[in-house]
Amino acid sequence: MSANGVPPTHHTLTVLVENRPGVLARVAGLFARRGFNIFSLAVAPTDDDRFSRITVVVDVEPEVLDQVVKQLDKLVNVVEITELAPSDSVQRELLLATVEASAELRGQVIELVGVFEGRILGVGSDQLTVCLDGAPEKVNDFEQLLRPYGIVALQRTGRVALAKLNR
Amino acid sequence: MKLDGGQALIKSLEMEGVETIFGLPGGAILPVYDPIIDSPIRHILVRHEQGAGHMAEGYAHATGRPGVAMVTSGPGATNIVTPLADAYMDSIPMVVITGQVPTFALGTDAFQEADITGITMGVTKHNFLVTEAQDIPRTIREAFHIATTGRPGPVLVDVPKDIVDPNNPRSAMDWYWPDTVDLPGYHPVTHGDPAQIRRAAELILASQRPVIYAGGGILKARAAEALRELADLCDLHVVTTLMARGAFPDDHPMALGMPGMHGNYTAVTAMQQSDLLIALGSRFDDRVTGKVDGFAPEAKVIHVDIDPAEIGKVRRPEVGIAGDCRLVIEELITAVHDLGGPERQPDRSAWKSRISGWQETYPLTYAMSEPGDALKPQFVLETLRDNTPDDCIVASGVGQHQMWTSQHWRFNHPYTWVNSGGLGTMGFSVPAAIGAKVGRPDRMVWSIDGDGCFQMTAQELVTAASERIPVKVAILNNAYLGMVRQWQEMFYEERYSEVYLSPDLPDYKMWAEAMGCIGMRVESPEEVLPAIEKANQIDDRPVVIDFRTDAREKVYPMVPSGLSNDQIVVDPSQGQGGR
Numbered sequence: 001m002s003a004n005g006v007p008p009t010h011h012t013l014t015v016l017v018e019n020r021p022g023v024l025a026r027v028a029g030l031f032a033r034r035g036f037n038i039f040s041l042a043v044a045p046t047d048d049d050r051f052s053r054i055t056v057v058v059d060v061e062p063e064v065l066d067q068v069v070k071q072l073d074k075l076v077n078v079v080e081i082t083e084l085a086p087s088d089s090v091q092r093e094l095l096l097a098t099v100e101a102s103a104e105l106r107g108q109v110i111e112l113v114g115v116f117e118g119r120i121l122g123v124g125s126d127q128l129t130v131c132l133d134g135a136p137e138k139v140n141d142f143e144q145l146l147r148p149y150g151i152v153a154l155q156r157t158g159r160v161a162l163a164k165l166n167r
Numbered sequence: 168m169k170l171d172g173g174q175a176l177i178k179s180l181e182m183e184g185v186e187t188i189f190g191l192p193g194g195a196i197l198p199v200y201d202p203i204i205d206s207p208i209r210h211i212l213v214r215h216e217q218g219a220g221h222m223a224e225g226y227a228h229a230t231g232r233p234g235v236a237m238v239t240s241g242p243g244a245t246n247i248v249t250p251l252a253d254a255y256m257d258s259i260p261m262v263v264i265t266g267q268v269p270t271f272a273l274g275t276d277a278f279q280e281a282d283i284t285g286i287t288m289g290v291t292k293h294n295f296l297v298t299e300a301q302d303i304p305r306t307i308r309e310a311f312h313i314a315t316t317g318r319p320g321p322v323l324v325d326v327p328k329d330i331v332d333p334n335n336p337r338s339a340m341d342w343y344w345p346d347t348v349d350l351p352g353y354h355p356v357t358h359g360d361p362a363q364i365r366r367a368a369e370l371i372l373a374s375q376r377p378v379i380y381a382g383g384g385i386l387k388a389r390a391a392e393a394l395r396e397l398a399d400l401c402d403l404h405v406v407t408t409l410m411a412r413g414a415f416p417d418d419h420p421m422a423l424g425m426p427g428m429h430g431n432y433t434a435v436t437a438m439q440q441s442d443l444l445i446a447l448g449s450r451f452d453d454r455v456t457g458k459v460d461g462f463a464p465e466a467k468v469i470h471v472d473i474d475p476a477e478i479g480k481v482r483r484p485e486v487g488i489a490g491d492c493r494l495v496i497e498e499l500i501t502a503v504h505d506l507g508g509p510e511r512q513p514d515r516s517a518w519k520s521r522i523s524g525w526q527e528t529y530p531l532t533y534a535m536s537e538p539g540d541a542l543k544p545q546f547v548l549e550t551l552r553d554n555t556p557d558d559c560i561v562a563s564g565v566g567q568h569q570m571w572t573s574q575h576w577r578f579n580h581p582y583t584w585v586n587s588g589g590l591g592t593m594g595f596s597v598p599a600a601i602g603a604k605v606g607r608p609d610r611m612v613w614s615i616d617g618d619g620c621f622q623m624t625a626q627e628l629v630t631a632a633s634e635r636i637p638v639k640v641a642i643l644n645n646a647y648l649g650m651v652r653q654w655q656e657m658f659y660e661e662r663y664s665e666v667y668l669s670p671d672l673p674d675y676k677m678w679a680e681a682m683g684c685i686g687m688r689v690e691s692p693e694e695v696l697p698a699i700e701k702a703n704q705i706d707d708r709p710v711v712i713d714f715r716t717d718a719r720e721k722v723y724p725m726v727p728s729g730l731s732n733d734q735i736v737v738d739p740s741q742g743q744g745g746r
Contacts, residue, residue: 016351018351022296027287029288033289066479067476067479067480070476071476073475074474074476075291075352076293076313076352076353077352078352120640
């Protein structure tokens with residue numbers, strides 16, 4: 001782990017693609033075919049409805065990353081690829097989790113959510129559904145601290161990222 | 168102008184300058200076949216869709232123009248997957264049109280439905296599923312643009328039946344022809360980076376033991392003349408890979424022939440001992456490098472390729488130049504002059520004499536057969552080579568016969584060698600030869616095939632006979648899957664598992680005649696030349712000669728799989744090589 005908690009083999013690529021059917025399959029298929037490891041993947045349209053943005057975190061050595069980028073760039077529907085170093089970008093991830101929260105432990109869970117500035121989205125008789133968005137390492141920490149209470153279901157979105165602004 | 172989608176599709180192909188379609192109709196593509204009757208485009212009706220694909224490839228190999236194939240949905244489409252994969256590996260410009268079930272039936276497991284865009288995603292440069300008739304001209308324009316620019320490759324266009332069927336209102340469209348293509352993610356590089364080109368020129372001028380490692384990209388870029396100019400200017404030796412045979416004339420004094428697993432000793436060893444490899448349109452394929460760690464250990468590398476992803480994929484170059492081979496070589500020639508010209512180069516006479524020493528000690532060789540023994544395949548090839556025009560086009564299948572042909576033929580003209588390199592597709596030869604002959608009817612075209620390969624696609628000789636495409640086929644019939652037999656002999660203790668085919672089942676002469684060809688059988692050396700001369704006279708139908716060859720003959724030299732090129736095994740008569 002490096003100083004900011006991101007393993008050195010994780011590389012965040014933001015990939016602008018044409019918004020056409022099958023583009024995600026092309027990208028995912030390329031990774032599968034060439035044996036590149038995807039750590040996380042998030043896709044959504046951009047402000048321009050001709051394009052979508054894929055944020056993909058790949059788990060490869062730097063020399064392999066060069067091949068990943070070049071192979072991705074060969075896909076006709078891929079318009080632009082940028083690698084975002086953690087220090088030069090803002091990265092966010094959303095976590096949803098339903099955790100066990102019996103009457104005697106519920107207070108602790110609510111306190112934890114408060115400390116992390118998360119939110120309670122749902123309350124059951126002995127479970128809570130909670131939500132947190134933040135930098136990936138903060139989300140990791142939150143998940144670790146929730147775990148002892150008993151996670152019933154958990155969903156993370158994968159990272160999305162944009163380059164930091166120049167000042 | 169109002170057209171239906173089928174008419175628009177054929178008209179779009181006409182606009183692209185298509186002269187020939189290789190294909191076979193079926194239910195889903197039926198509406199597109201109707202306007203073919205009224206089109207000047209020649210359609211060649213194949214007997215199996217794989218044949219259509221390889222014919223389109225052979226056509227593209229021989230002419231440089233994109234080959235076009237058209238087949239129906241489902242099994243028609245899946246039958247052409249192998250040619251697509253073949254064209255993808257060898258960077259052949261090709262456009263394949265497939266029929267598809269109507270848009271409303273997509274994804275329902277309809278009759279003859281196959282997700283062909285999904286299936287071929289990994290074996291095409293790009294593919295399209297067209298869903299609106301109005302999109303047909305634009306898509307065809309884009310398909311040809313992608314297939315023929317940058318690193319060429321196959322493009323598939325999948326066309327659902329409802330958008331081409333005149334009985335369906337969804338097929339109505341207003342005709343247009345786009346002047347330009349709008350592909351925001353597709354910008355092939357062409358000109359190399361001037362600073363890198365200058366560095367490359369400096370490396371060439373300083374090198375003691377340079378070798379040009381010319382690949383198929385030279386042919387794709389129409390760069391054979393530029394290559395020769397560079398080689399002559401700087402007095403550089405040239406190896407031509409399997410995909411580049413013909414890109415540099417074999418009779419040129421600096422030609423070293425083919426490198427690689429079955430390359431000749433000098434080509435392999437010159438690369439191994441080189442201090443500068445100038446890789447032009449080649450991709451450091453495992454069949455060329457052998458064990459990568461042991462490949463050309465002292466060489467610096469200049470790597471020129473139009474596909475940036477090839478640069479550094481296998482071997483990290485000292486100078487990588489992404490660009491079109493012809494343009495980069497021309498720029499390189501200018502840079503050499505700017506830097507003081509070839510006069511600046513060191514004296515390379517010691518290197519040259521080492522190379523000619525290897526050529527004298529380890530020429531390609533074989534033992535001539537004893538009277539009464541089976542023919543030597545190399546003898547058949549040499550006789551054929553010496554009794555066909557210098558610009559004869561040769562198409563081979565995959566295996567021993569392919570390696571022998573590449574080794575023993577003298578290729579002095581570009582675009583005279585048609586073969587399946589990357590994918591190694593058995594059965595390629597016969598249909599590819601037919602496609603080449605359609606593209607170059609002025610040339611003599613010989614298919615040199617193995618008996619195993621021939622049995623995979625021979626039915627296309629029916630196509631050739633009925634369409635009057637007079638190709639000639641030489642089967643080197645050793646009654647075995649010969650290359651597999653060779654590996655079993657050398658590496659599996661002569662345990663021959665499932666490689667015997669029989670010399671006379673099928674009876675190739677009768678089979679050829681049943682398909683409308685002239686059939687001949689040749690068993691002894693003195694019959695070889697008369698049979699070839701007879702075949703060369705026949706120009707109204709295909710000819711097949713069944714040459715009965717020696718099954719024990721092996722392809723030498725050979726670098727055993729997984730070993731370094733230093734461990735090349737030469738012909739037994741030359742000992743174990745060594746330097």
